[in-house]
């Protein structure tokens with residue numbers, strides 16, 4: 001039986017690479033549904049190529065175009081956020097890849113878990129915003145959340161066969177982003193095009209900016225806490241500019257296990273799809289003798305304060321990581337539209353975190369309200385800059 005997949009965010013960086021993995025393994029996987037937001041042309045092309053049962057476009061203004069373009073093939077067409085959250089519940093789906101960007105991932109992931117679907121989780125914002133709730137639901141509905149994020153996939157791979165051995169420490173590697181060697185002074189004048197040049201990975205715009213501020217690594221620290229049930233002090237970030245060691249675990253006897261590979265998301269995607277088995281990978285494989293120097297250094301949290309903010313948010317708990325995420329989404333969006341400068345991303349997030357109300361034990365509705373209110377606050381701050 002082929003595994004039936006729902007690919008949420010099929011037009012993005014992770015989504016398109018997931019489709020490559022699926023194309024290379026036609027005997028193993030079948031696509032039940034594809035979803036996108038604005039890139040209707042690519043969604044049409046994908047629907048024609050993979051002929052899924054259904055496609056969903058989040059932005060309803062593209063519905064007409066999508067329906068007309070697919071009228072001659074037997075594919076159901078839906079539109080809107082609610083439709084994405086409903087389609088993931090469809091009975092035949094075995095696994096849902098959450099590859100949409102940002103807070104939009106939370107609601108469909110919750111619905112998929114409630115419907116008992118295995119989650120291949122790329123959308124780290126889901127765990128940043130509501131990790132506790134997601135874990136509770138996953139336990140209640142006996143579903144697995146399998147990491148796709150490269151670092152977390154590395155940790156997950158290192159944990160194979162270690163069921164009785166507790167983790168002493170997670171060592172999350174960070175590339176350091178394009179500004180790793182910049183001074184604080186130089187960072188004041190960086191331009192959008194510089195921030196969009198990730199030294200190792202080709203990814204969507206939002207995560208690329210998150211890597212440049214190291215917010216991405218902060219999010220990944222929070223993501224690791226929820227995925228691997230460790231305390232904040234058990235997660236250490238190490239800057240490894242070559243992005244070859246994707247992360248490590250230290251066990252109680254001192255042994256460190258690591259997973260190495262080229263910077264290529266097709267490996268973590270295919271591992272999540274086929275876990276516990278490994279698939280053949282046609283991509284360029286790591287040739288270890290090509291790497292004479294693999295280096296590791298401490299992160300500079302003065303230059304990259306968002307990493308510390310993430311630890312602070314994680315330790316504070318409640319709705320604080322949700323505030324951090326919402327403020328970051330607004331700030332990054334504004335930076336991508338060149339409405340604010342690079343270093344203003346940090347100050348905007350800090351001020352939003354200060355202004356927002358704190359909720360110790362948030363419900364799902366509290367997260368929704370916190371996200372909404374934090375965005376209003378952050379946008380207000382931008383207006384007054």
Ligand SMILES: NC(=O)C1=CN([C@@H]2O[C@H](COP(=O)(O)OP(=O)(O)OC[C@H]3O[C@@H](n4cnc5c(N)ncnc54)[C@H](OP(=O)(O)O)[C@@H]3O)[C@@H](O)[C@H]2O)C=CC1
Nearest residue numbers: 009011012013014036037038039100101104122123203204
């Ligand atoms: N790219 C990477 O290598 C990695 C990404 N991740 C995580 O994976 C997720 C996706 O990242 P990436 O692929 O880079 O992002 P992209 O920006 O490349 O793609 C985002 C996808 O989400 C869709 N989308 C955007 N907004 C919405 C919305 N409001 N509702 C529904 N769908 C939406 C987009 O649709 P459309 O294009 O049609 O507008 C697109 O399909 C992020 O959470 C990121 O942090 C994690 C590790 C590595």
Ligand SMILES: CC(=O)[C@@H](O)[C@H](O)COP(=O)(O)O
Nearest residue numbers: 149150174175176177211216
């Ligand atoms: C590919 C991936 O998993 C990204 O999250 C990557 O880790 C970004 O690189 P940084 O280490 O620069 O954040």
Ligand SMILES: [Mn+2]
Nearest residue numbers: 149150151220
């Ligand atoms: Mn990552």
